[in-house]
Amino acid sequence: MxxxxxxxxxxxxxxxxxxxxxxxxxxxxxxxxxxxxxxxxxxxxxxxxxxxxxxxxxxxxxxxxxxxxxxxxxxxxxxxxxxxxxxxxxxxxxxxxxxxAIETLVKQEQQRINTLAGKEESLSKLWKEVPFFVVETDESKSEKMQLLHGMGPIINKIKEMTETSTDSIKIYGSIPDVLRLYHSDVFDWIDESSSELQMVISPLSKTPEFISEIDSKKIRAITSDSDKKCFIINDAKEILIFMRNANHATRQTFAWWSDSETLVDMMSSLFDLSWEKGDSLY
CATH class of the missing domain: 1.10.10.10 (Winged helix-like DNA-binding domain superfamily/Winged helix DNA-binding domain)
Structure with missing residues (x-):
């Protein structure tokens, strides 16, 4: 059978x-x-x-x-x-x-976040009750790095950078990269800071509508096929480099943050050279 x-x-x-x-x-x-x-x-x-x-x-x-x-x-x-x-x-x-089902999952996640937020003050208070045991030394400051996975942690890191910025924020990226930053409110955070924005877009074949909201003097466009590069420099003291940028799905995006003086200087030189060679939008 x-x-x-x-x-x-x-x-x-x-x-x-x-x-x-x-x-x-x-x-x-x-x-x-x-x-x-x-x-x-x-x-x-x-x-x-x-x-x-x-x-x-x-x-x-x-x-x-x-x-x-x-x-x-x-x-x-x-x-x-x-x-x-x-x-x-x-x-x-x-x-x-x-x-x-999606509404149920979203509500559950919101409740979880609200519960965690409610514990912030009590946890911070408990943390302060335990003394620090760090021994002060004369050693120079060690350079740090951090690998970030997914747009959530990456955007949070960018927000930290804008909140501490006092001089300049330099952004290099393709249109999809810049568009993703725009929809994540990154440019609003920069406007709220006291820093000056400089942005190099590569390549720029068609000007998106949102670009018109930004002062054209702050933007340069270069003709290049290196549309996989995307990085952000804050005050020439820290940098965030996208290892996988907007060409990949949001959950597959990776970025690398560092305050390495050598790396920041090197990438700042690359940005400044691109800025000098770039064309104004109008």
Whole structure:
């Protein structure tokens, strides 16, 4: 007697009709992961959302997962408020609508952030109660570096740089890089500081609308194919270099921060040379 295998949205190949859906659902799965779900939680949620009410054994069979792990996954999704259980035997599980699920995840994250923010004062107070045991020495200041992963930590670092800036902020990048900084309010922070902005855009084939909001005297454009370079220099004392810039997805972006005097001087020279060779926008 032959058995039929249910084709799921996660195991079809390029020759099946479902392949176009697989690509889309893989994107949805990755987005759900960014909201805090694991890869397997995302698969179970998507499966229930597209195949309807299923038992744990049906889910395990369709997604080729161990049954014990499947029970754990549906229970965790229940705890997160993304899945409901029907009082039948065997128990059937259903996923809520995607819009409602995202709203639930966002609210949970906001509550978590509010809880953490509420602990800020008490934790700072406890921290101050413990004395420092640093021994003062005559050694020169050591240079520091920091690797930042994802636009969240990177933008926070840029905000720190603008808040401490007193003289100048120099930005070198492509249009996508500058556009990402614009949408992250970086230029608003610079306006609020006492520092002067200088920006070199490479290459500039078409002037985006947001550029018109910035004083054209602060911008130079150069003809170059080096659109992978993006860095920010603050007061000639610290630099943030994008190792993976706006050509990559937000979560894949990497940046390297350092207060190395040698590195800052070298990159400042590169910026100043580009500024001198650059053309005014108008």
């Amino acid at each position: 032959s058995t039929t295998h249910e084709i799921t949205l996660f195991d079809n190949d390029s020759e099946t009709e479902l392949y176009k859906h697989k690509i889309t659902l893989e994107r949805i799965k990755n987005e759900l992961i960014s909201f805090g779900l694991t890869a397997n939680q995302s698969k179970v949620f998507i499966y229930l959302g597209k195949y309807g009410s299923k038992s744990a054994s049906e889910i395990a069979k369709a997604l080729q997962m161990p049954r014990t792990e499947t029970y754990h996954l549906v229970n965790s999704l229940q705890n997160m408020g993304l899945v409901t259980a029907e009082l039948v035997h065997p128990t059937k599980y259903s996923a809520m609508e995607m819009k409602q």
